[in-house]
Amino acid sequence: MQTICGNQFNQFDLCSILFAGPFLISTKMKNYILIIIAAFLLTGCSSTFYLVRHAERLDSSKDSVLSEAGQARANLLKDILIREGIDAVYATKYKRTQLTGKPLADALGKEVIIYGTDNTPQFxxxxxxxxxxxxxxxxxSNTVPEMVLYFTGDTVHIGHGDYDNLFVVKMKKGIFGNNIKLEKRTF
Structure with missing residues (x-):
C-alpha cells in the first residue's frame, strides 16, 4: 500500500491511475490542457537587464569611490529598482561600479557579483x-554602450558627464526566437 495525499492505494490502483488516467480525461478537458500548454510555450520566458554607468566618482584616480552626489544617485537607483524583482547585481572590479550597485544589493540581501570587461560579447x-x-x-561609459549593442543591436552614447542613463533591455524568449526591446530612461 502507498499513501498519496492521505489516500492509500495498492500497486494495481497506482498503475491504473498512471496508465489509464489519460484515457479517462474527457476530450474537452484534453483541449483545455493543450490550450494551457500552448499558451505557456508561446509566452516563453522573459528577462530584463537594467544597464547603468557607475554614479559620479569622487576623483579621477583609477579606482575612485563615489562622491556624495554619486552616493545619492546610487541610493536613488536602489529606490527605483527595489520593486523590479532584481535577481542579481553585477559590477566591474572597480569600486565606483560596485558602490553604485551596492545599495540595491544590500536592500535585496545579495552580494554584488564581479564581472570582467575583457570579453563583453561572451558576457x-x-x-x-x-x-x-x-x-x-x-x-x-564605454562598456554600457557596448553591452547595449550586443544585447539589442542598437547604438547608444553616454557622454563624459552623463551619469543618469538607465538602459532597460527586455528580452522575451519564445518558440519563435527572441523579442528584444530597449527602453532609454534617466534617473
Missing part, C-alpha cells in the same frame, strides 16, 4: 541565456 551571450531573471549590470 552578454551568457546573460542572454538566463531565463526568467532580472539583473542590474553596472558598467562604464
Amino acid at each position: 552578454v551571450e551568457r546573460m542572454k541565456k538566463q531565463k526568467n531573471k532580472d539583473y542590474l549590470i553596472v558598467g562604464h
Whole structure:
C-alpha cells in the first residue's frame, strides 16, 4: 500500500491511475490542457537587464569611490529598482561600479557579483541565456554602450558627464526566437 495525499492505494490502483488516467480525461478537458500548454510555450520566458554607468566618482584616480552626489544617485537607483524583482547585481572590479550597485544589493540581501570587461560579447551571450531573471549590470561609459549593442543591436552614447542613463533591455524568449526591446530612461 502507498499513501498519496492521505489516500492509500495498492500497486494495481497506482498503475491504473498512471496508465489509464489519460484515457479517462474527457476530450474537452484534453483541449483545455493543450490550450494551457500552448499558451505557456508561446509566452516563453522573459528577462530584463537594467544597464547603468557607475554614479559620479569622487576623483579621477583609477579606482575612485563615489562622491556624495554619486552616493545619492546610487541610493536613488536602489529606490527605483527595489520593486523590479532584481535577481542579481553585477559590477566591474572597480569600486565606483560596485558602490553604485551596492545599495540595491544590500536592500535585496545579495552580494554584488564581479564581472570582467575583457570579453563583453561572451558576457552578454551568457546573460542572454538566463531565463526568467532580472539583473542590474553596472558598467562604464564605454562598456554600457557596448553591452547595449550586443544585447539589442542598437547604438547608444553616454557622454563624459552623463551619469543618469538607465538602459532597460527586455528580452522575451519564445518558440519563435527572441523579442528584444530597449527602453532609454534617466534617473
